[in-house]
Amino acid sequence: MTQAPGTRRDIPDATVARLPVYLRALRALTAAGIDVVSSEDLAQAAGVRSTGLRKDLSHLGSYGVRGVGYDVARLSDEIARELGLQHDWAVAIVGMGNLGHALAAYSGFATRGFKVRWLVDEDPEVIGTVIAGLTVIGFDELAMVAGDGLIAVIATPPTAAQDVADQMTRMGVRSILNFAPCVLQVPEGVEVRKVDLATELQILAFHEQRGRDEDDDAARLGVHAARVAEAAR
Amino acid sequence: MTQAPGTRRDIPDATVARLPVYLRALRALTAAGIDVVSSEDLAQAAGVRSTGLRKDLSHLGSYGVRGVGYDVARLSDEIARELGLQHDWAVAIVGMGNLGHALAAYSGFATRGFKVRWLVDEDPEVIGTVIAGLTVIGFDELAMVAGDGLIAVIATPPTAAQDVADQMTRMGVRSILNFAPCVLQVPEGVEVRKVDLATELQILAFHEQRGRDEDDDAARLGVHAARVAEAAR
DNA sequence: CATTGTGAACTTGTTCACAGCT
DNA sequence: AGCTGTGAACAAGTTCACAATG
Numbered sequence: 156m157t158q159a160p161g162t163r164r165d166i167p168d169a170t171v172a173r174l175p176v177y178l179r180a181l182r183a184l185t186a187a188g189i190d191v192v193s194s195e196d197l198a199q200a201a202g203v204r205s206t207g208l209r210k211d212l213s214h215l216g217s218y219g220v221r222g223v224g225y226d227v228a229r230l231s232d233e234i235a236r237e238l239g240l241q242h243d244w245a246v247a248i249v250g251m252g253n254l255g256h257a258l259a260a261y262s263g264f265a266t267r268g269f270k271v272r273w274l275v276d277e278d279p280e281v282i283g284t285v286i287a288g289l290t291v292i293g294f295d296e297l298a299m300v301a302g303d304g305l306i307a308v309i310a311t312p313p314t315a316a317q318d319v320a321d322q323m324t325r326m327g328v329r330s331i332l333n334f335a336p337c338v339l340q341v342p343e344g345v346e347v348r349k350v351d352l353a354t355e356l357q358i359l360a361f362h363e364q365r366g367r368d369e370d371d372d373a374a375r376l377g378v379h380a381a382r383v384a385e386a387a388r
Numbered sequence: 389m390t391q392a393p394g395t396r397r398d399i400p401d402a403t404v405a406r407l408p409v410y411l412r413a414l415r416a417l418t419a420a421g422i423d424v425v426s427s428e429d430l431a432q433a434a435g436v437r438s439t440g441l442r443k444d445l446s447h448l449g450s451y452g453v454r455g456v457g458y459d460v461a462r463l464s465d466e467i468a469r470e471l472g473l474q475h476d477w478a479v480a481i482v483g484m485g486n487l488g489h490a491l492a493a494y495s496g497f498a499t500r501g502f503k504v505r506w507l508v509d510e511d512p513e514v515i516g517t518v519i520a521g522l523t524v525i526g527f528d529e530l531a532m533v534a535g536d537g538l539i540a541v542i543a544t545p546p547t548a549a550q551d552v553a554d555q556m557t558r559m560g561v562r563s564i565l566n567f568a569p570c571v572l573q574v575p576e577g578v579e580v581r582k583v584d585l586a587t588e589l590q591i592l593a594f595h596e597q598r599g600r601d602e603d604d605d606a607a608r609l610g611v612h613a614a615r616v617a618e619a620a621r
Numbered sequence: 622c623a624t625t626g627t628g629a630a631c632t633t634g635t636t637c638a639c640a641g642c643t
Numbered sequence: 644a645g646c647t648g649t650g651a652a653c654a655a656g657t658t659c660a661c662a663a664t665g
Binding site (some may be wrong): 428455 | 622623624625626628
Protein backbone atom coordinates (compact mmCIF):
# COMPACT_ATOMS: atom_id res chain seq x y z
CA MET A 156 0.00 0.00 0.00
CA THR A 157 1.62 3.25 -1.13
CA GLN A 158 1.10 6.76 0.18
CA ALA A 159 -2.20 7.94 -1.30
CA PRO A 160 -2.51 11.67 -1.94
CA GLY A 161 -3.87 13.34 1.20
CA THR A 162 -2.92 10.41 3.38
CA ARG A 163 -1.55 11.14 6.84
CA ARG A 164 2.20 11.32 6.60
CA ASP A 165 2.39 10.92 10.30
CA ILE A 166 4.03 13.75 12.11
CA PRO A 167 5.90 12.99 15.35
CA ASP A 168 4.19 14.20 18.53
CA ALA A 169 7.20 16.27 19.45
CA THR A 170 6.95 18.08 16.14
CA VAL A 171 3.22 18.70 16.47
CA ALA A 172 3.81 20.24 19.89
CA ARG A 173 6.22 22.74 18.34
CA LEU A 174 4.18 23.72 15.30
CA PRO A 175 2.06 26.21 17.28
CA VAL A 176 5.23 27.95 18.42
CA TYR A 177 6.51 28.22 14.86
CA LEU A 178 3.15 29.52 13.76
CA ARG A 179 3.20 32.22 16.40
CA ALA A 180 6.71 33.28 15.39
CA LEU A 181 5.68 33.38 11.73
CA ARG A 182 2.66 35.55 12.49
CA ALA A 183 4.94 37.96 14.35
CA LEU A 184 7.21 38.11 11.29
CA THR A 185 4.24 38.83 9.08
CA ALA A 186 3.21 41.63 11.42
CA ALA A 187 6.74 43.00 11.16
CA GLY A 188 6.50 43.01 7.37
CA ILE A 189 9.09 40.26 6.88
CA ASP A 190 8.16 37.77 4.21
CA VAL A 191 11.16 35.48 3.89
CA VAL A 192 12.98 33.90 6.80
CA SER A 193 15.89 31.49 7.19
CA SER A 194 15.64 28.43 9.41
CA GLU A 195 18.31 30.04 11.58
CA ASP A 196 16.29 33.18 12.26
CA LEU A 197 12.98 31.40 12.68
CA ALA A 198 14.56 28.91 15.07
CA GLN A 199 15.95 31.78 17.11
CA ALA A 200 12.50 33.34 17.34
CA ALA A 201 10.93 30.04 18.31
CA GLY A 202 13.57 29.11 20.86
CA VAL A 203 14.79 25.96 19.12
CA ARG A 204 17.84 24.98 17.04
CA SER A 205 17.78 25.53 13.31
CA THR A 206 18.56 21.92 12.54
CA GLY A 207 15.64 20.75 14.64
CA LEU A 208 13.35 23.26 13.02
CA ARG A 209 14.30 22.04 9.56
CA LYS A 210 13.72 18.44 10.58
CA ASP A 211 10.31 19.40 11.94
CA LEU A 212 9.35 21.25 8.77
CA SER A 213 10.59 18.40 6.63
CA HIS A 214 7.74 16.33 8.01
CA LEU A 215 5.24 18.73 6.46
CA GLY A 216 6.95 18.64 3.09
CA SER A 217 9.48 20.88 1.39
CA TYR A 218 8.32 24.44 1.58
CA GLY A 219 11.69 26.15 1.77
CA VAL A 220 13.93 27.43 -0.98
CA ARG A 221 17.59 26.43 -0.74
CA GLY A 222 19.93 29.33 -0.51
CA VAL A 223 17.04 31.63 0.39
CA GLY A 224 14.79 30.47 3.21
CA TYR A 225 11.07 30.05 3.81
CA ASP A 226 8.24 32.15 2.52
CA VAL A 227 6.60 33.37 5.70
CA ALA A 228 3.04 33.51 4.36
CA ARG A 229 3.25 30.14 2.65
CA LEU A 230 4.73 28.39 5.68
CA SER A 231 2.15 29.97 7.99
CA ASP A 232 -0.65 28.66 5.80
CA GLU A 233 0.93 25.26 5.60
CA ILE A 234 1.29 24.91 9.35
CA ALA A 235 -2.17 26.32 10.02
CA ARG A 236 -3.61 23.80 7.60
CA GLU A 237 -1.71 20.97 9.24
CA LEU A 238 -3.03 22.00 12.65
CA GLY A 239 -6.56 22.22 11.31
CA LEU A 240 -6.82 25.95 11.81
CA GLN A 241 -8.44 26.91 8.50
CA HIS A 242 -11.64 27.38 10.41
CA ASP A 243 -12.15 28.32 14.05
CA TRP A 244 -12.86 25.65 16.64
CA ALA A 245 -15.65 26.07 19.16
CA VAL A 246 -14.59 25.96 22.80
CA ALA A 247 -16.72 25.35 25.88
CA ILE A 248 -15.33 26.41 29.24
CA VAL A 249 -16.71 24.41 32.14
CA GLY A 250 -16.48 25.76 35.67
CA MET A 251 -16.97 29.47 36.24
CA GLY A 252 -14.70 30.01 39.24
CA ASN A 253 -11.71 32.32 39.28
CA LEU A 254 -9.91 30.51 36.54
CA GLY A 255 -13.00 29.97 34.39
CA HIS A 256 -13.69 33.69 34.54
CA ALA A 257 -10.17 34.58 33.55
CA LEU A 258 -10.22 32.11 30.67
CA ALA A 259 -13.58 33.42 29.45
CA ALA A 260 -12.12 36.92 29.33
CA TYR A 261 -8.80 35.85 27.79
CA SER A 262 -8.38 37.46 24.41
CA GLY A 263 -5.58 35.16 23.28
CA PHE A 264 -7.90 32.45 21.99
CA ALA A 265 -9.76 34.40 19.33
CA THR A 266 -6.62 35.41 17.48
CA ARG A 267 -5.36 31.88 17.32
CA GLY A 268 -8.19 29.88 15.92
CA PHE A 269 -10.57 29.40 18.81
CA LYS A 270 -13.96 30.81 19.61
CA VAL A 271 -15.18 30.50 23.18
CA ARG A 272 -18.79 29.73 22.45
CA TRP A 273 -20.15 28.28 25.66
CA LEU A 274 -19.63 28.88 29.33
CA VAL A 275 -20.93 26.09 31.51
CA ASP A 276 -21.52 25.66 35.22
CA GLU A 277 -23.71 23.46 37.35
CA ASP A 278 -24.53 26.05 40.01
CA PRO A 279 -28.09 27.39 39.40
CA GLU A 280 -26.92 30.67 40.92
CA VAL A 281 -24.34 31.04 38.19
CA ILE A 282 -26.37 29.71 35.27
CA GLY A 283 -27.99 32.61 33.46
CA THR A 284 -25.42 35.19 34.50
CA VAL A 285 -23.46 36.91 31.76
CA ILE A 286 -19.66 36.66 31.73
CA ALA A 287 -17.54 38.32 29.06
CA GLY A 288 -20.64 38.71 26.91
CA LEU A 289 -21.79 35.10 27.12
CA THR A 290 -24.66 33.68 29.14
CA VAL A 291 -23.64 30.79 31.37
CA ILE A 292 -25.59 27.60 30.66
CA GLY A 293 -26.00 24.19 32.33
CA PHE A 294 -24.88 20.79 31.05
CA ASP A 295 -28.27 19.76 29.76
CA GLU A 296 -28.47 22.84 27.62
CA LEU A 297 -24.92 22.31 26.37
CA ALA A 298 -25.76 18.74 25.45
CA MET A 299 -28.48 20.04 23.16
CA VAL A 300 -26.42 22.67 21.38
CA ALA A 301 -22.94 21.13 21.33
CA GLY A 302 -21.89 20.24 17.83
CA ASP A 303 -19.15 18.03 16.49
CA GLY A 304 -15.54 19.06 17.07
CA LEU A 305 -16.20 20.94 20.26
CA ILE A 306 -13.17 21.38 22.51
CA ALA A 307 -13.87 21.35 26.25
CA VAL A 308 -11.84 23.26 28.80
CA ILE A 309 -12.30 21.97 32.33
CA ALA A 310 -11.74 24.65 34.96
CA THR A 311 -13.68 23.09 37.82
CA PRO A 312 -12.36 21.95 41.20
CA PRO A 313 -10.65 18.55 40.93
CA THR A 314 -13.51 16.83 42.75
CA ALA A 315 -15.88 17.68 39.91
CA ALA A 316 -13.49 17.22 37.02
CA GLN A 317 -13.94 13.49 36.39
CA ASP A 318 -17.70 13.82 36.42
CA VAL A 319 -17.52 16.72 33.98
CA ALA A 320 -15.19 14.73 31.74
CA ASP A 321 -17.64 11.82 31.75
CA GLN A 322 -20.50 14.06 30.76
CA MET A 323 -18.48 15.73 28.04
CA THR A 324 -17.26 12.50 26.49
CA ARG A 325 -20.79 11.14 26.66
CA MET A 326 -21.93 14.04 24.51
CA GLY A 327 -19.21 13.28 21.99
CA VAL A 328 -16.38 15.60 22.99
CA ARG A 329 -13.02 14.16 21.97
CA SER A 330 -10.63 16.91 23.02
CA ILE A 331 -10.24 18.14 26.57
CA LEU A 332 -7.93 20.70 28.11
CA ASN A 333 -7.86 19.99 31.84
CA PHE A 334 -6.90 22.66 34.35
CA ALA A 335 -8.05 20.66 37.36
CA PRO A 336 -5.14 19.12 39.25
CA CYS A 337 -6.16 15.50 38.80
CA VAL A 338 -5.81 12.63 36.35
CA LEU A 339 -8.80 12.15 34.08
CA GLN A 340 -9.97 8.73 33.01
CA VAL A 341 -11.39 8.93 29.48
CA PRO A 342 -12.42 6.43 26.80
CA GLU A 343 -9.98 5.60 24.07
CA GLY A 344 -9.93 8.13 21.26
CA VAL A 345 -10.42 11.08 23.58
CA GLU A 346 -7.39 13.34 23.79
CA VAL A 347 -6.67 15.04 27.10
CA ARG A 348 -4.04 17.68 27.65
CA LYS A 349 -3.46 19.02 31.10
CA VAL A 350 -2.24 22.29 32.49
CA ASP A 351 -1.24 21.90 36.10
CA LEU A 352 0.15 25.03 37.68
CA ALA A 353 1.35 23.48 40.91
CA THR A 354 3.07 20.70 38.97
CA GLU A 355 4.95 23.24 36.87
CA LEU A 356 6.05 25.06 40.00
CA GLN A 357 7.19 21.82 41.58
CA ILE A 358 9.31 21.04 38.56
CA LEU A 359 10.83 24.52 38.88
CA ALA A 360 11.39 23.90 42.60
CA PHE A 361 13.38 20.79 41.74
CA HIS A 362 15.68 22.73 39.47
CA GLU A 363 15.87 25.62 41.91
CA GLN A 364 16.98 23.23 44.63
CA ARG A 365 19.45 21.52 42.35
CA GLY A 366 20.89 24.87 41.31
CA ARG A 367 21.34 25.70 44.94
CA ASP A 368 23.21 22.48 45.63
CA GLU A 369 25.39 23.11 42.61
CA ASP A 370 26.20 26.55 43.94
CA ASP A 371 27.23 24.91 47.17
CA ASP A 372 29.47 22.55 45.26
CA ALA A 373 30.87 25.43 43.24
CA ALA A 374 31.58 27.46 46.37
CA ARG A 375 33.29 24.48 47.93
CA LEU A 376 35.43 24.18 44.83
CA GLY A 377 36.15 27.89 44.75
CA VAL A 378 34.54 28.34 41.36
CA HIS A 379 32.06 30.88 42.60
CA ALA A 380 34.01 33.98 41.69
CA ALA A 381 34.45 32.76 38.13
CA ARG A 382 30.73 32.14 37.80
CA VAL A 383 29.84 35.58 39.07
CA ALA A 384 32.28 37.14 36.67
CA GLU A 385 30.75 35.19 33.83
CA ALA A 386 27.20 36.14 34.82
CA ALA A 387 28.27 39.80 34.73
CA ARG A 388 29.21 39.17 31.12
CA MET B 389 35.20 9.39 41.45
CA THR B 390 32.52 7.43 43.24
CA GLN B 391 29.04 8.52 44.26
CA ALA B 392 29.46 10.60 47.41
CA PRO B 393 26.59 10.49 49.90
CA GLY B 394 24.14 13.25 49.04
CA THR B 395 25.49 13.59 45.52
CA ARG B 396 23.06 14.19 42.70
CA ARG B 397 22.17 10.80 41.30
CA ASP B 398 20.79 12.55 38.26
CA ILE B 399 17.17 11.97 37.64
CA PRO B 400 15.91 12.06 34.03
CA ASP B 401 13.83 15.12 33.11
CA ALA B 402 10.91 12.93 32.11
CA THR B 403 10.92 11.39 35.57
CA VAL B 404 11.12 14.74 37.36
CA ALA B 405 8.11 15.92 35.40
CA ARG B 406 6.08 12.98 36.68
CA LEU B 407 7.10 13.12 40.33
CA PRO B 408 4.56 15.85 41.14
CA VAL B 409 1.80 13.67 39.75
CA TYR B 410 2.88 10.74 41.88
CA LEU B 411 3.04 13.00 44.89
CA ARG B 412 -0.49 14.21 44.31
CA ALA B 413 -1.75 10.67 43.98
CA LEU B 414 0.05 9.64 47.16
CA ARG B 415 -1.45 12.55 49.09
CA ALA B 416 -4.89 11.46 47.91
CA LEU B 417 -4.18 7.94 49.15
CA THR B 418 -3.09 9.31 52.51
CA ALA B 419 -6.30 11.31 52.72
CA ALA B 420 -8.21 8.11 51.98
CA GLY B 421 -6.45 6.35 54.83
CA ILE B 422 -4.49 3.97 52.60
CA ASP B 423 -0.91 3.46 53.72
CA VAL B 424 0.51 0.83 51.42
CA VAL B 425 0.12 0.82 47.65
CA SER B 426 1.34 -1.38 44.81
CA SER B 427 3.02 0.09 41.74
CA GLU B 428 0.04 -1.15 39.77
CA ASP B 429 -2.49 0.82 41.81
CA LEU B 430 -0.39 3.94 42.10
CA ALA B 431 0.31 3.91 38.38
CA GLN B 432 -3.41 3.66 37.73
CA ALA B 433 -4.05 6.68 39.95
CA ALA B 434 -1.28 8.64 38.25
CA GLY B 435 -2.28 7.73 34.72
CA VAL B 436 0.93 5.90 33.81
CA ARG B 437 2.02 2.27 33.40
CA SER B 438 3.24 0.39 36.43
CA THR B 439 6.51 -0.54 34.81
CA GLY B 440 7.25 3.08 34.03
CA LEU B 441 6.36 4.10 37.54
CA ARG B 442 8.76 1.56 39.01
CA LYS B 443 11.53 2.71 36.69
CA ASP B 444 10.91 6.31 37.76
CA LEU B 445 10.98 5.43 41.44
CA SER B 446 14.11 3.36 40.98
CA HIS B 447 15.94 6.63 40.24
CA LEU B 448 15.15 7.84 43.76
CA GLY B 449 16.34 4.64 45.38
CA SER B 450 14.61 1.49 46.57
CA TYR B 451 11.72 2.44 48.77
CA GLY B 452 9.38 -0.42 47.94
CA VAL B 453 9.00 -3.82 49.56
CA ARG B 454 8.87 -6.77 47.16
CA GLY B 455 5.67 -8.72 47.36
CA VAL B 456 4.02 -5.88 49.26
CA GLY B 457 4.28 -2.45 47.66
CA TYR B 458 5.22 1.05 48.73
CA ASP B 459 4.68 2.73 52.07
CA VAL B 460 2.58 5.75 51.11
CA ALA B 461 3.91 8.10 53.81
CA ARG B 462 7.52 7.17 53.24
CA LEU B 463 7.30 7.52 49.48
CA SER B 464 5.51 10.87 49.78
CA ASP B 465 8.28 12.20 51.97
CA GLU B 466 10.94 10.86 49.68
CA ILE B 467 9.44 12.49 46.59
CA ALA B 468 8.75 15.76 48.41
CA ARG B 469 12.35 15.83 49.56
CA GLU B 470 13.59 15.15 46.06
CA LEU B 471 11.47 18.00 44.69
CA GLY B 472 12.73 20.32 47.40
CA LEU B 473 9.34 20.70 49.04
CA GLN B 474 10.40 20.36 52.68
CA HIS B 475 9.90 24.09 52.96
CA ASP B 476 7.57 26.37 51.02
CA TRP B 477 8.85 28.40 48.10
CA ALA B 478 8.00 32.07 47.71
CA VAL B 479 6.21 33.03 44.52
CA ALA B 480 5.85 36.44 42.91
CA ILE B 481 3.09 36.93 40.37
CA VAL B 482 3.83 39.65 37.84
CA GLY B 483 1.02 41.22 35.84
CA MET B 484 -2.31 41.79 37.53
CA GLY B 485 -4.66 41.38 34.59
CA ASN B 486 -7.38 38.75 34.37
CA LEU B 487 -5.01 35.87 34.65
CA GLY B 488 -2.86 37.43 37.36
CA HIS B 489 -5.96 38.01 39.43
CA ALA B 490 -7.10 34.44 39.03
CA LEU B 491 -3.66 33.08 39.90
CA ALA B 492 -3.44 35.31 42.99
CA ALA B 493 -6.74 33.87 44.19
CA TYR B 494 -5.91 30.28 43.26
CA SER B 495 -5.85 28.13 46.36
CA GLY B 496 -4.04 25.22 44.77
CA PHE B 497 -0.57 26.64 45.37
CA ALA B 498 -0.60 26.82 49.17
CA THR B 499 -1.37 23.15 49.61
CA ARG B 500 1.43 22.11 47.34
CA GLY B 501 4.44 23.87 48.68
CA PHE B 502 4.11 27.42 47.36
CA LYS B 503 3.34 30.70 49.03
CA VAL B 504 2.27 33.58 46.82
CA ARG B 505 4.11 36.34 48.59
CA TRP B 506 4.26 39.21 46.11
CA LEU B 507 1.94 40.61 43.50
CA VAL B 508 3.67 42.92 41.07
CA ASP B 509 2.49 45.33 38.39
CA GLU B 510 3.91 48.37 36.68
CA ASP B 511 0.69 50.36 36.42
CA PRO B 512 0.65 53.06 39.15
CA GLU B 513 -3.13 52.73 39.19
CA VAL B 514 -2.82 49.09 40.21
CA ILE B 515 0.13 49.40 42.59
CA GLY B 516 -1.16 49.77 46.14
CA THR B 517 -4.46 48.02 45.51
CA VAL B 518 -5.16 44.88 47.50
CA ILE B 519 -5.83 41.62 45.70
CA ALA B 520 -6.55 38.38 47.54
CA GLY B 521 -5.20 39.92 50.71
CA LEU B 522 -1.91 41.14 49.24
CA THR B 523 -0.92 44.66 48.33
CA VAL B 524 0.33 45.03 44.77
CA ILE B 525 3.84 46.44 44.55
CA GLY B 526 6.11 47.76 41.79
CA PHE B 527 9.34 46.28 40.50
CA ASP B 528 11.63 48.56 42.43
CA GLU B 529 9.98 47.53 45.66
CA LEU B 530 10.17 43.85 44.70
CA ALA B 531 13.87 44.23 43.94
CA MET B 532 14.43 45.34 47.50
CA VAL B 533 12.48 42.59 49.23
CA ALA B 534 13.01 39.62 46.90
CA GLY B 535 15.14 36.96 48.55
CA ASP B 536 16.96 33.97 47.17
CA GLY B 537 14.98 31.13 45.65
CA LEU B 538 12.07 33.26 44.55
CA ILE B 539 9.95 31.81 41.76
CA ALA B 540 8.45 34.31 39.32
CA VAL B 541 5.17 33.81 37.50
CA ILE B 542 4.79 36.04 34.46
CA ALA B 543 1.18 36.82 33.65
CA THR B 544 1.67 39.98 31.62
CA PRO B 545 0.80 40.59 27.98
CA PRO B 546 3.44 39.11 25.67
CA THR B 547 4.76 42.54 24.75
CA ALA B 548 5.89 43.12 28.34
CA ALA B 549 7.05 39.60 29.14
CA GLN B 550 10.65 39.80 27.92
CA ASP B 551 11.22 43.03 29.77
CA VAL B 552 9.80 41.54 32.94
CA ALA B 553 11.97 38.46 32.52
CA ASP B 554 15.04 40.67 32.13
CA GLN B 555 14.25 42.56 35.30
CA MET B 556 13.57 39.39 37.24
CA THR B 557 16.76 37.65 36.17
CA ARG B 558 18.69 40.81 36.94
CA MET B 559 17.43 40.60 40.51
CA GLY B 560 18.59 37.02 40.76
CA VAL B 561 15.47 35.00 39.92
CA ARG B 562 16.38 31.64 38.42
CA SER B 563 12.96 30.02 37.96
CA ILE B 564 10.21 31.46 35.80
CA LEU B 565 6.77 30.18 34.94
CA ASN B 566 5.67 32.04 31.82
CA PHE B 567 2.01 32.41 30.90
CA ALA B 568 2.63 34.99 28.20
CA PRO B 569 2.42 33.50 24.70
CA CYS B 570 5.97 34.26 23.65
CA VAL B 571 9.47 32.81 23.82
CA LEU B 572 11.62 34.23 26.59
CA GLN B 573 15.33 34.81 26.17
CA VAL B 574 17.10 34.23 29.49
CA PRO B 575 20.71 33.84 30.65
CA GLU B 576 22.11 30.38 31.14
CA GLY B 577 21.17 28.84 34.45
CA VAL B 578 17.68 30.34 34.48
CA GLU B 579 14.93 27.76 34.10
CA VAL B 580 11.81 28.76 32.22
CA ARG B 581 8.67 26.69 31.96
CA LYS B 582 5.79 27.92 29.88
CA VAL B 583 2.07 27.46 29.98
CA ASP B 584 0.52 28.45 26.70
CA LEU B 585 -3.20 27.97 26.49
CA ALA B 586 -3.61 28.60 22.80
CA THR B 587 -0.75 26.24 22.01
CA GLU B 588 -2.41 23.47 23.99
CA LEU B 589 -5.66 24.07 22.13
CA GLN B 590 -3.86 23.99 18.80
CA ILE B 591 -2.34 20.64 19.65
CA LEU B 592 -5.81 19.39 20.51
CA ALA B 593 -7.09 20.82 17.23
CA PHE B 594 -4.50 18.79 15.35
CA HIS B 595 -5.68 15.58 16.97
CA GLU B 596 -9.32 16.57 16.58
CA GLN B 597 -8.78 17.05 12.87
CA ARG B 598 -6.83 13.84 12.56
CA GLY B 599 -9.57 11.94 14.39
CA ARG B 600 -12.04 13.34 11.95
CA ASP B 601 -10.01 12.22 8.96
CA GLU B 602 -9.63 8.79 10.47
CA ASP B 603 -13.39 8.57 10.88
CA ASP B 604 -13.68 9.39 7.21
CA ASP B 605 -11.22 6.64 6.36
CA ALA B 606 -13.05 4.22 8.61
CA ALA B 607 -16.38 5.04 7.02
CA ARG B 608 -14.88 4.54 3.58
CA LEU B 609 -13.63 1.15 4.67
CA GLY B 610 -16.92 0.23 6.33
CA VAL B 611 -15.31 -0.11 9.74
CA HIS B 612 -17.53 2.48 11.32
CA ALA B 613 -20.16 0.13 12.73
CA ALA B 614 -17.50 -1.95 14.47
CA ARG B 615 -16.01 1.14 16.05
CA VAL B 616 -19.35 2.36 17.32
CA ALA B 617 -20.09 -1.04 18.81
CA GLU B 618 -16.72 -1.02 20.49
CA ALA B 619 -17.22 2.48 21.85
CA ALA B 620 -20.50 1.32 23.40
CA ARG B 621 -18.47 -1.39 25.17
C1' DC C 622 4.27 -15.97 45.61
C1' DA C 623 3.03 -11.35 44.66
C1' DT C 624 5.48 -7.57 43.70
C1' DT C 625 9.64 -4.81 43.23
C1' DG C 626 13.88 -3.49 40.68
C1' DT C 627 16.60 -3.65 36.49
C1' DG C 628 19.38 -4.97 32.36
C1' DA C 629 18.29 -5.39 27.59
C1' DA C 630 15.42 -4.43 23.56
C1' DC C 631 13.01 -1.20 21.44
C1' DT C 632 11.06 3.29 20.23
C1' DT C 633 11.17 8.11 19.89
C1' DG C 634 13.53 12.34 19.59
C1' DT C 635 17.75 15.20 18.74
C1' DT C 636 22.07 16.38 16.68
C1' DC C 637 25.50 16.00 13.16
C1' DA C 638 27.49 16.07 8.73
C1' DC C 639 26.96 16.83 4.32
C1' DA C 640 24.65 16.17 -0.18
C1' DG C 641 21.47 18.71 -3.08
C1' DC C 642 19.36 22.96 -4.92
C1' DT C 643 18.66 27.51 -6.44
C1' DA D 644 27.59 30.98 -1.99
C1' DG D 645 24.21 30.06 1.01
C1' DC D 646 20.68 27.63 2.85
C1' DT D 647 17.55 23.66 2.87
C1' DG D 648 16.60 18.71 3.40
C1' DT D 649 17.95 14.26 5.13
C1' DG D 650 20.36 9.86 6.19
C1' DA D 651 23.19 8.30 9.82
C1' DA D 652 24.89 8.62 14.58
C1' DC D 653 23.62 9.52 18.98
C1' DA D 654 20.78 10.29 23.20
C1' DA D 655 16.64 9.94 25.87
C1' DG D 656 12.67 7.59 27.12
C1' DT D 657 9.65 3.52 27.28
C1' DT D 658 8.52 -1.25 27.42
C1' DC D 659 9.67 -5.99 28.17
C1' DA D 660 11.12 -10.03 30.44
C1' DC D 661 12.60 -11.88 34.35
C1' DA D 662 15.71 -12.29 38.33
C1' DA D 663 15.62 -10.92 43.14
C1' DT D 664 13.34 -10.95 47.52
C1' DG D 665 10.69 -9.93 51.67
